[in-house]
Amino acid sequence: MSKQDAVDFSAFPDAGGHFGPYGGRFVSETLIGALDELREMYTRLKDDPEFVAAFDYDLAHYVGRPSPLYLAERLTEAAGGARIWLKREDLNHTGAHKVNNTVGQALLAKHSGKSRVIAETGAGQHGVATATVAARLGLKCAVYMGAEDVKRQSPNVYRMKLLGAEVIPVESGSKTLKDAMNEAMRDWVTNVDDTFYIIGTVAGPHPYPQLVRDFNSVIGREARRQSQEEFGALPDALVACVGGGSNAIGLFHPFLNDSDVKMYGVEAGGEGLATGHHAAPLNDGVPGILHGNRTYLMEDDDGQIIETHSVSAGLDYPGVGPEHAWLKDIGRVEYVTADDKEALDAFRTLTRTEGIIPALESSHAVAYALKLAATMNADQNIVVNLSGRGDKDIFTVAAIDGIQV
Amino acid sequence: MTEENRIDRRFASLRAEGRKALVTYIVAGDGGPENTVPLMHQLVASGSDLIELGVPFSDPMAEGPVIQKGHERALEHKTSLRKCLQMVAEFRRDDSDTPVILMGYANPIEKMGAEVFADAARDAGVDGALTVDLPAEEAGPLNRLLGERNLRNIFLLTPTTGDGRLQQITDLASGFVYYVSLKGVTGAGHLDPESVRENLDRIRRHTDLPLCVGFGIKDGKSARAVSEHGDGAVVGSVLVSAVGEAQSADVARDNVAAIVGEIRSALDR
Numbered sequence: 001m002s003k004q005d006a007v008d009f010s011a012f013p014d015a016g017g018h019f020g021p022y023g024g025r026f027v028s029e030t031l032i033g034a035l036d037e038l039r040e041m042y043t044r045l046k047d048d049p050e051f052v053a054a055f056d057y058d059l060a061h062y063v064g065r066p067s068p069l070y071l072a073e074r075l076t077e078a079a080g081g082a083r084i085w086l087k088r089e090d091l092n093h094t095g096a097h098k099v100n101n102t103v104g105q106a107l108l109a110k111h112s113g114k115s116r117v118i119a120e121t122g123a124g125q126h127g128v129a130t131a132t133v134a135a136r137l138g139l140k141c142a143v144y145m146g147a148e149d150v151k152r153q154s155p156n157v158y159r160m161k162l163l164g165a166e167v168i169p170v171e172s173g174s175k176t177l178k179d180a181m182n183e184a185m186r187d188w189v190t191n192v193d194d195t196f197y198i199i200g201t202v203a204g205p206h207p208y209p210q211l212v213r214d215f216n217s218v219i220g221r222e223a224r225r226q227s228q229e230e231f232g233a234l235p236d237a238l239v240a241c242v243g244g245g246s247n248a249i250g251l252f253h254p255f256l257n258d259s260d261v262k263m264y265g266v267e268a269g270g271e272g273l274a275t276g277h278h279a280a281p282l283n284d285g286v287p288g289i290l291h292g293n294r295t296y297l298m299e300d301d302d303g304q305i306i307e308t309h310s311v312s313a314g315l316d317y318p319g320v321g322p323e324h325a326w327l328k329d330i331g332r333v334e335y336v337t338a339d340d341k342e343a344l345d346a347f348r349t350l351t352r353t354e355g356i357i358p359a360l361e362s363s364h365a366v367a368y369a370l371k372l373a374a375t376m377n378a379d380q381n382i383v384v385n386l387s388g389r390g391d392k393d394i395f396t397v398a399a400i401d402g403i404q405v
Numbered sequence: 406m407t408e409e410n411r412i413d414r415r416f417a418s419l420r421a422e423g424r425k426a427l428v429t430y431i432v433a434g435d436g437g438p439e440n441t442v443p444l445m446h447q448l449v450a451s452g453s454d455l456i457e458l459g460v461p462f463s464d465p466m467a468e469g470p471v472i473q474k475g476h477e478r479a480l481e482h483k484t485s486l487r488k489c490l491q492m493v494a495e496f497r498r499d500d501s502d503t504p505v506i507l508m509g510y511a512n513p514i515e516k517m518g519a520e521v522f523a524d525a526a527r528d529a530g531v532d533g534a535l536t537v538d539l540p541a542e543e544a545g546p547l548n549r550l551l552g553e554r555n556l557r558n559i560f561l562l563t564p565t566t567g568d569g570r571l572q573q574i575t576d577l578a579s580g581f582v583y584y585v586s587l588k589g590v591t592g593a594g595h596l597d598p599e600s601v602r603e604n605l606d607r608i609r610r611h612t613d614l615p616l617c618v619g620f621g622i623k624d625g626k627s628a629r630a631v632s633e634h635g636d637g638a639v640v641g642s643v644l645v646s647a648v649g650e651a652q653s654a655d656v657a658r659d660n661v662a663a664i665v666g667e668i669r670s671a672l673d674r
Contacts, residue, residue, distance in 0.1 A: 016542060024542075024543055025540060025542065025543065026511055026538045026539065026540070026543055027466070027538055027540065028466065028467035028537050028538055028540070028561065029540050029560070029561040029562065029563050029566060029574070029585070030467060030561070030563045030565070030585055030588065030589075030590075032540055032563075032565070032566070032570070033563070033565030033566065033567070034565070036567075172470070172473050172474075172477070173463060173464065173473075173477070178464060179464075182464050182465075182466050185466050186466065186467075186468075186469070186590045189467070189588060189589055189590055190588060190589040190590060190593065191588075192565070192588055193588070286516075287515075288512045288515050288516060289510075289511040289512045289515050289538065290464060290512060291464070291466070292466075292538070294515075297512070299512065299516065301516070302483075302485035302486060302487070302513060302516065303462075303486065303512045303513035303514070303515060303516030303517065304462065304463040304480065304512075304513070305463040305464055305512070306463075
């Protein structure tokens with residue numbers, strides 16, 4: 001019997017934001033007041049019927065939920081094993097799961113009475129999702145984005161600007177997502193009186209890992225109900241990609257107490273785990289403290305955070321949500337990797353077999369699902385979180401193919 | 406009864422003389438690791454009472470652009486926590502009186518191991534630590550280890566720290582308390598001496614520890630303004646900027662000497 005059998009996963013995090021030894025609130029005292037305020041507001045609102053109804057309404061009418069659970073028949077055939085079902089988060093407004101969370105946090109921002117929201121973004125999906133809800137609510141919006149990512153993701157930069165957001169390139173450190181998050185925190189400390197910080201993933205200081213998880217858990221709640229409707233049982237396995245881990249925890253969390261449902265989080269293997277050029281802290285990192293929480297990190301022998309590599313900008317992050325760190329340690333979720341090449345192959349396979357162009361992030365999940373399905377029986381079911389669509393990635397893929405678009 | 410510590414001794418003698426403390430911050434390894442210890446001696450010679458030695462970190466979340474760049478420059482020289490401890494040990498060969506506080510972030514300590522760090526800090530002659538991202542509720546284990554070795558635990562208090570929390574923090578704090586004068590990152594520019602006064606009065610109701618004020622202090626005038634109601638001023642960004650702009654180690658020392666000297670004389674006036 002494994003340790004997890006005794007755990008009620010819905011009871012986490014604890015009051016201090018801990019998932020076992022992970023999580024917490026490792027920030028400068030300058031931020032504690034703002035985090036306390038957010039925690040109190042969220043505790044008050046999360047079960048408030050009016051707040052819940054407003055959130056559900058926005059998910060249905062603005063995001064377009066529920067997203068379908070789609071049986072990918074030709075993909076299943078290609079894998080040759082278990083049936084592969086895609087949870088179609090790519091069909092959400094703005095094209096990814098990120099909007100579930102920004103709609104929820106925007107409601108919190110509105111309740112807080114603050115007139116400005118800020119966000120960090122890597123690939124730009126969370127930045128776009130934040131700029132979108134800010135436009136809808138008439139809030140001022142600033143998005144911090146690493147200068148490197150601004151160059152790599154110009155279509156999303158322009159989208160954010162069209163939506164009225166100010167995109168601020170971050171020139172410090174490695175000029176990527178982690179530095180954008182540092183800079184957003186600095187902005188928040190300075191402008192805390194009128195600014196609400198919309199964090200895009202299940203990392204950061206408590207209560208962010210909890211509230212971002214809760215807002216994305218609609219993915220798993222729907223998938224649970226849809227599985228019963230479509231095949232009359234719970235899935236045998238769930239597969240999702242893990243960068244910070246928000247789409248994965250969104251799918252996994254409502255199933256964690258169902259011990260028969262196996263779960264696989266797929267990290268970015270980059271050029272391969274052995275090369276060190278990857279973004280797989282759960283597979284090849286160590287516990288440490290960054291961005292307000294204790295979790296697995298990619299770092300050097302002196303405890304300095306190191307640069308990561310992945311073909312997908314959205315997985316290019318040296319940390320991971322603390323709940324994933326804990327789920328790894330207790331063995332409830334298995335964390336595996338798909339490298340750049342496997343992800344690109346899966347990107348092409350799904351595009352050609354199903355007519356669905358997936359985000360490169362989600363392609364990592366598809367890549368692992370193809371391998372996993374082949375080891376399972378034809379009467380078993382795998383649910384893959386297709387967390388985003390791949391329109392934003394066609395330039396990256398074209399460049400790899402040597403084609404100028 | 407606790408053993409003597411250089412920080413306590415320094416504040417006791419300043420109090421006896423009726424003087425304010427000048428706490429100076431530089432980033433270890435900034436301007437070249439070989440120049441850090443001479444720079445520390447220069448700080449003392451120019452009138453610094455306590456030295457806060459910044460331990461470089463790749464993601465210094467609470468720092469403004471000036472000190473961030475200092476961290477980046479220091480990391481180009483691969484200035485590790487271990488190296489910082491060696492610098493303090495070297496400084497101690499010629500200065501056995503000036504308190505040295507390590508100011509940094511939790512992860513390098515976590516990587517070294519808290520107990521290994523606590524032992525090494527004591528052995529190097531460190532007198533206290535301020536770990537920016539270890540707030541009261543997460544600081545317990547490291548605090549205990551440092552306390553057992555007679556090192557002081559310096560905490561930040563801010564304008565947004567409520568009264569309940571103030572008590573929680575001052576119960577854990579030792580050596581002195583570092584009051585952050587504004588909402589913002591290090592080096593920000595909107596200092597409000599009136600609000601500093603009100604908050605220092607509020608903090609006084611919770612602790613007898615010396616109160617030093619930092620963030621946004623650039624010169625003698627601002628240092629004097631904030632320390633009028635406290636026990637001292639902390640100066641960082643303006644020094645890090647002087648080190649960063651200097652073309653040579655000699656120029657860096659001269660720049661730092663001029664800044665510290667000016668603030669010292671304003672505080673003693």
